[in-house]
Amino acid sequence: MTDEILNLSEDQLDALREIGNVGAGNSATALSQIISRKIDMSVPKVAIMPLGDVPDVVGGPDAMVVGVFLRVYGLAPGSVLFLLPRDSAFYLIDMLMGKERGSTKTLDFMDESALMEIGNILAGSYLNALSHFTKLTLLPSIPALALDMAGAILSVVLVQLGQMGDHALVIETEFLSEDDGIRGHFFLIPDPGSLNTILTAVGVK
Amino acid sequence: MMSELIRVGMADYKVGCSPASLISYGLGSCIGIAFYDPFAKIGGLLHIMLPDSSQARSNENPAKFADTGIPLMLNDMVSLGAVKNRIVAKIAGGAQMFKFANATDIMRVGERNAEAVKTILKDLNIKLIANDTGGNYGRTVELKLETGVYRIKTIDKGEKEL
Numbered sequence: 001m002t003d004e005i006l007n008l009s010e011d012q013l014d015a016l017r018e019i020g021n022v023g024a025g026n027s028a029t030a031l032s033q034i035i036s037r038k039i040d041m042s043v044p045k046v047a048i049m050p051l052g053d054v055p056d057v058v059g060g061p062d063a064m065v066v067g068v069f070l071r072v073y074g075l076a077p078g079s080v081l082f083l084l085p086r087d088s089a090f091y092l093i094d095m096l097m098g099k100e101r102g103s104t105k106t107l108d109f110m111d112e113s114a115l116m117e118i119g120n121i122l123a124g125s126y127l128n129a130l131s132h133f134t135k136l137t138l139l140p141s142i143p144a145l146a147l148d149m150a151g152a153i154l155s156v157v158l159v160q161l162g163q164m165g166d167h168a169l170v171i172e173t174e175f176l177s178e179d180d181g182i183r184g185h186f187f188l189i190p191d192p193g194s195l196n197t198i199l200t201a202v203g204v205k
Numbered sequence: 206m207m208s209e210l211i212r213v214g215m216a217d218y219k220v221g222c223s224p225a226s227l228i229s230y231g232l233g234s235c236i237g238i239a240f241y242d243p244f245a246k247i248g249g250l251l252h253i254m255l256p257d258s259s260q261a262r263s264n265e266n267p268a269k270f271a272d273t274g275i276p277l278m279l280n281d282m283v284s285l286g287a288v289k290n291r292i293v294a295k296i297a298g299g300a301q302m303f304k305f306a307n308a309t310d311i312m313r314v315g316e317r318n319a320e321a322v323k324t325i326l327k328d329l330n331i332k333l334i335a336n337d338t339g340g341n342y343g344r345t346v347e348l349k350l351e352t353g354v355y356r357i358k359t360i361d362k363g364e365k366e367l
Contacts, residue, residue, distance in 0.1 A: 051215060051216060051254075052214040052215035052216060052217065055215075055231060060230065060231075061215070061230040061231030062230040062231045062345050064360060067302075069302075069303050144303035144304060145303075146302050146303060146341070147360070148233075148302065148342055148343040148360055149230065149231035149233075149343035149344075149345065149360065150231060151215070151230055151231020151232065151233065151343065152231045152232060152233030152300065152302055152342070152343025152344070153233060153302055153343070154233075155215070155231075155232070155233030155234050155235050155254070155302065156233060156234065156302050156303060158215065158254065159234055159235070159254050159255060159314050162216065162254045162255055162261070162269055163255060163260070163261045163262060163263070164261070164262050164263055165262075165263040166216070166263060166265060166266055166269070
């Protein structure tokens with residue numbers, strides 16, 4: 001097995017979980033401030049799974065989702081994906097634009113721009129916390145957005161990992177609004193070389 | 206009677222005979238390569254992620270790459286009773302899901318996948334009779350082994366049969 005991520009120790013996985021916790025906590029706070037509603041988040045999952053299984057985390061490869069994708073630049077490059085099931089994204093737009101729940105049926109240019117900004121803020125606050133924790137400089141790229149099948153959207157990051165191995169290390173957190181109307185998944189997918197950098201930075205090499 | 210629906214995952218392939226169908230969900234930059242022998246009604250569906258196994262650090266799974274996956278599926282079909290010079294190919298996928306101003310090579314992987322598949326098919330003398338690649342949207346592909354119809358479903362670009 002050439003995949004180095006399969007050899008991570010329990011301590012290293014714990015450290016990655018803590019990273020997910022700190023980052024996602026920060027983004028959940030940011031999101032809850034934007035929509036003035038309480039946001040709960042799940043305990044971050046650190047999973048090492050075959051590449052083809054990753055889309056199952058968000059309901060299968062043909063689930064319809066909105067994805068906001070950002071590249072992470074800096075000392076530990078990687079990708080950030082914020083995935084929302086389509087209906088959650090529509091509801092989030094209703095809230096942001098002050099419309100009645102159920103009014104949004106498609107995404108216009110303004111809606112897309114708003115969702116990208118949300119992705120930007122979430123990724124920014126996540127990476128900020130992560131930078132602070134690891135003392136590594138990490139900067140997000142401008143966001144890109146797509147409304148499509150989960151498998152197709154995730155393929156963007158999976159293909160990259162596919163060059164290095166057959167497994168993905170996924171640090172994932174689920175967000176949930178108090179009325180259950182919004183459910184989102186936040187993924188941090190470090191580039192293969194970055195994992196070592198992050199682990200060294202937090203002292204569990 | 207319901208015919209069997211065989212699911213093909215990412216970096217995976219399946220071969221089968223009529224009346225089964227082979228399906229792969231949610232292709233983005235990946236390509237779904239459908240092979241079909243219309244006489245024997247034997248077909249195969251391969252879901253590749255990358256063009257070239259020699260450029261990857263890990264190439265343990267041949268179905269992940271166009272250059273290693275295509276010959277593998279071809280051999281399996283021949284063992285099942287298909288005849289190579291009757292086999293025709295249809296391909297779909299190869300999208301670029303996100304547009305970035307400074308698109309790196311990895312963002313353009315859909316395009317590179319499509320190019321690689323076409324070259325390999327040509328080298329193997331397999332006729333490419335239908336091609337639905339490119340764009341910026343996902344596709345679900347289904348090969349019906351009874352007829353050889355390759356059905357492409359999208360979210361808002363409609364549905365078509367190749």
